[in-house]
Amino acid sequence: MFDVSEWITDNARLVIAVMVVASAVVAAGVPMVDRSTSLDQFQTDADEADALEYVDANFSRGTTDTTSAQVIVRDDDVLDKGTLVSILEYERALQTNETVNETLVENDSTRSVANVVATAAIREDRAAELQTRERELARTEAHLAEALDSLESNPNASVRPAFDAVDANTSVGLTEEDYTLFAAAVEERRESTDDNETTPTATAQNETGDRSVTEQILADEYARLAEDRRELAELDPTLEKQLEELRSLSDSEVGTLVADVLAGDSDRSARALAFMPDYYEPGSTGTNATLLVVTQESAGGSFAPGDAPEEIEDAQAAMTDLAPDDDSMAVLVYGDGIVSTEITNSMIDSVLLVGPLAIAFVLLVLVVVYRDLLDILLGLLGIVLVLVWTFGAMGWFDIAFSQPFIVVLVLLIGLSIDYGLHVVMRYREARESSGTPPRRAMAVALGSVGVALVYVTTTTVIGFLSNLTSPLGVFRELGVVSAIGIVATLLVFGLLVPALKVELDELLERRGIDRVKPAVGTGGGPVNRLLDTGATLATKAPYVVIVVALLVSAAGAYGATGIDASFEQSDFLAEDPDDWVKDLPDPIAPGTYTAGTAIDTLDRDFVRQDTTATILVRGDVTDPATLDRLDAARTNASDMSATETYADGEPAVTDPVTVMDRVAADDESFNRTLSAADTDGDGVPDENVTAVYDDLYRVAPEEAADVVHREDGEYQALRMVVTVDSGVADEVVRDQMGWIADDAEGEGVSVIATGDVILNQITADQLAETALLSLVVALLSVFVVLAVAYRLTEGSASLGAVTIVPVAFTLTWVLGTMALLNIPFNIVTGMITGLTIGLGVDYSLHVSERFNQELAEAETVTAALHETLTGTGGALLSSAATTAAGFAVLLVAILPFLQSFGLITALTIVYAFLASVFVLPSLLVVWARVMNRGPGSGPPTSG
Structure with missing residues (x-):
């Protein structure tokens, strides 16, 4: 390694030239990086995903070409005349606004309790x-x-x-x-x-x-008269007529009408109660919230959550802008367009907020640690180049940037400084101890820490690439990008920055400027005494330290068994920042975010119009037995905790039989068809099911297409739609919907439960699987690599095993802390096991490698430990402080998952540092005793 380090320093200008050219080539990929907000990237291949795609493509009210915005309306009393009129005026504003209107479906584009009340008055x-x-x-x-x-x-x-x-x-x-x-x-x-x-x-x-x-x-x-009666049953007055009618009524007349409409004893009441909060008492004339549902059409067809077309985003933004600016009512809009906009904005705002703050914290630490302008500037230049290499690689490999990659940005900033600190501090040690010139000192520094940096890079890359075992594509991409970033970090801080520093230090010294600077931890004082504590404990009571570490690790491992996994759309939505954050100067100050608040309100108070599960039945769907089983499954679904109920207690379930019942109640001809086919009077056709479907399509084609799929005249599929209670855990929803699917299963048909809630739970399970697999793969791989490496270089594979033990301790401490703080595995904390192994090995390797070097030259094991911990330990302390500070910046992020990741990663770094300077020394002492590796017992490592 020393020969390589000498070649680097002797050919510094060539190294600089090659790295600059390589950086320019890689940087050309930066403009090619796309952004991605689609939540599809977090889903893997599954039968349930295929089933949902089939539903979306073949049932009229799937997400194939429509989407709904849910508008939460709040007022002291949303059912009084004034607010009902205001709701209708707001609907009119939506329909007359060009941006919104061009996205609205042709019929029933806006629906609210105000429409039901006004229509009831006209009727x-x-x-x-x-x-x-x-x-x-x-x-x-x-x-x-x-x-x-x-x-x-x-x-x-x-x-x-x-x-x-x-x-x-x-x-x-x-x-x-x-x-x-x-x-x-x-x-x-x-x-x-x-x-x-x-x-x-x-x-x-x-x-x-x-x-x-x-x-x-x-x-x-x-x-x-008869014709007018038929028209009355299908009465659909214009908004203008509805407004005219409501305005003509007195307050008391409106109150009487509201009580009648929302009494809960008719189909009309059931439709109206769908817009009311869970706590509304049917028949009462006042409450403080209601829903307005706006149905839009997407010209581009279906889209994944978080990936709404621009016209939908613009229209839903306009809905917010069109809200009344007086005190008539408060409006909160939630929809796919709002979600897409806020996911995109949150990525931009998070980078603009977290990036500068992270750099500011890192800069502060660098100023304290380096206390040298040139080293600070070289460190910042290195960070920029590492990010350029990383994002350039993403562009060349066509990997889109999404929210989780913000973590990679902060991670690489921390690791870059970590690498730089080890090189610079070892370089300073070499210059202080022997007064060697810059080029020779850098060769000594690279020869000394170079092996550790290569080992660290190898093991950290293994930790990141362990995500390739994940069934989730986005985690595989995160692993690859992180691995590329850490290799770029080695190249930049192992080649370019040392070469630049040598050239610049020599230039400055030729001009009479002293470039000898002290290394942290080598000059005595409280830092030196703190770092030397590990050596003291290891010398006097190594077994006590090991036992305490084992007990703490056992507690952490036990707590880790209780960590949940979570994947929700709300994970991707930013919390509305505190006022002090909004008051930051542009462009750092983030915008206003409302989707998270809207989701919380909808989950707490309303039947979510967009949270459903689907029971898909494919095969012989004209068999009367199929309908009988599906009807029985619906009855069972109505009694399950996962099934949402409206304010009147009715279950929110729709299937072919419920649609037939509703249509038969309004149409005499279909009622005759259904009655003729229902020979036993249970409401389910027992014969001529094809004829019943045909007549249903003739009389009510939209309602029929919602639950019965027909292609080329053949009936191929049915579906039951269950609105699920958002307060029930996704795991429970998935289990109960599976039971319903089992109830409907039978000869000649295949039945599967699907829906976004179910796919979210599948993704959550895969997040937990990712964490477990990456843990096993990374730990075993790093163990093998270190054991083989130390066997080949030092003749002792056991040193590799000893080095990995503190990493295992760190992992259990991290997982135990996650359990203690109730932090689940999510889209970024799912990487924490591989990340912990990568970061933990980084710290342990530097200590083990330095100890091995000092052991060959020191007079005692205690002296070797002292030199190790006050030398390398000082760099580790600086690195830990810098990297932890960088991740702690995420605590002010506007995305909750970034906040939790920032906290747990900062703690990971602290734990890794504590394990490497307080636990590992005791392990090394025991190892030296057992392996009889005292001072001078083995050949010194190169450099």
């Missing part, structure tokens, strides 16, 4: 009008019958005046054709009377004939 007014007309027709019919009787009994009476009298006293418009029918009936009755045809049978016929005449006269009016 009641219209129903009252129809009842008045019906009474008027009945009265007119009775007057016509009386006139006929009167004219029959008085043959000399004139027909025309009698008819005109009826016409004058009715609002029904009688025509000349009606008079002709009326006069003919009078003539017929008079002739029958003259012929004495008064037998009982003849009288009955005449009476029947009289009724027929009056019905014929009023036939058109009755037909129009």
